[in-house]
Amino acid sequence: DVKVTQSSRYLVKRTGEKVFLECVQDMDHENMFWYRQDPGLGLRLIYFSYDVKMKEKGDIPEGYSVSREKKERFSLILESASTNQTSMYLCASSEPTYSSSYNSPLHFGNGTRLTVT
Amino acid sequence: DQQVKQNSPSLSVQEGRISILNCDYTNSMFDYFLWYKKYPAEGPTFLISISSIKDKNEDGRFTVFLNKSAKHLSLHIVPSQPGDSAVYFCAARIDDKIIFGKGTRLHILP
Numbered sequence: 001d002v003k004v005t006q007s008s009r010y011l012v013k014r015t016g017e018k019v020f021l022e023c024v025q026d027m028d029h030e031n032m033f034w035y036r037q038d039p040g041l042g043l044r045l046i047y048f049s050y051d052v053k054m055k056e057k058g059d060i061p062e063g064y065s066v067s068r069e070k071k072e073r074f075s076l077i078l079e080s081a082s083t084n085q086t087s088m089y090l091c092a093s094s095e096p097t098y099s100s101s102y103n104s105p106l107h108f109g110n111g112t113r114l115t116v117t
Numbered sequence: 118d119q120q121v122k123q124n125s126p127s128l129s130v131q132e133g134r135i136s137i138l139n140c141d142y143t144n145s146m147f148d149y150f151l152w153y154k155k156y157p158a159e160g161p162t163f164l165i166s167i168s169s170i171k172d173k174n175e176d177g178r179f180t181v182f183l184n185k186s187a188k189h190l191s192l193h194i195v196p197s198q199p200g201d202s203a204v205y206f207c208a209a210r211i212d213d214k215i216i217f218g219k220g221t222r223l224h225i226l227p
Contacts, residue, residue, distance in 0.1 A: 004160070009158075031213050033215070035217070040126075040219065041219060042123075042206060042217050042218055042219035042220050043161070043206060043208075043217035043220075044217075045214065045215075045216065045217075048213070048214060050213055056214070058214070059216075090160055090161070092160075094213075094215075096213055103149050103166060103168055105151055105163040105166055106151070106153075106161075106163070106208075106215055107163070108153075108160035108161050108162070109160050110158075110159055110160045111158070111159070111160050113158070
């Protein structure tokens with residue numbers, strides 16, 4: 001069974017702080033993703049990575065950066081947290097489309113509820 | 118510009134009856150479609166998927182239908198059970214990127 005682990009379930013940070021959200025997956029997946037979920041807005045893609053040190057912007061990358069130094073770990077960084085970044089953050093991983101598991105779903109972690117005050 | 122649309126924010130269905138959740142998309146390049154279920158304070162869990170080359174996929178109580186000409190897919194749950202009460206997200210893939218709709222909250226009534 002795929003396991004995607006997010007290091008914190010709940011975080012409270014102050015405006016202006018630098019925030020790191022960590023995610024680790026244990027299935028050797030090439031692809032990793034960060035989404036945020038907000039009421040009425042669904043899941044919106046922030047960044048994704050299809051390989052170590054590779055990253056692609058999603059639909060809402062402003063105010064965020066990411067780091068993928070090892071295949072199993074994908075970090076989301078809020079350079080200077082703001083109150084509008086209060087949200088549920090969800091990490092996910094999957095096999096790439098070129099793999100033998102061509103049609104494999106995203107596997108999500110349990111999420112990190114971040115509150116910025 | 119929303120590429121994956123779930124136009125019903127919520128849906129209430131009697132226990133034992135059929136639940137039908139709908140999803141529309143705009144990009145004809147999507148090649149794979151997925152449904153996820155989400156409970157509060159948990160990550161989404163994968164339910165069922167369908168490749169763009171098929172028009173139906175079934176797994177137990179869950180069936181997904183794809184109408185490519187209409188750019189429409191639907192999830193049928195039969196029979197609906199109390200544990201099905203959750204938010205359901207439709208998602209679509211292009212290259213390796215997966216885009217989600219806003220979700221539909223399903224309430225199963227006793």
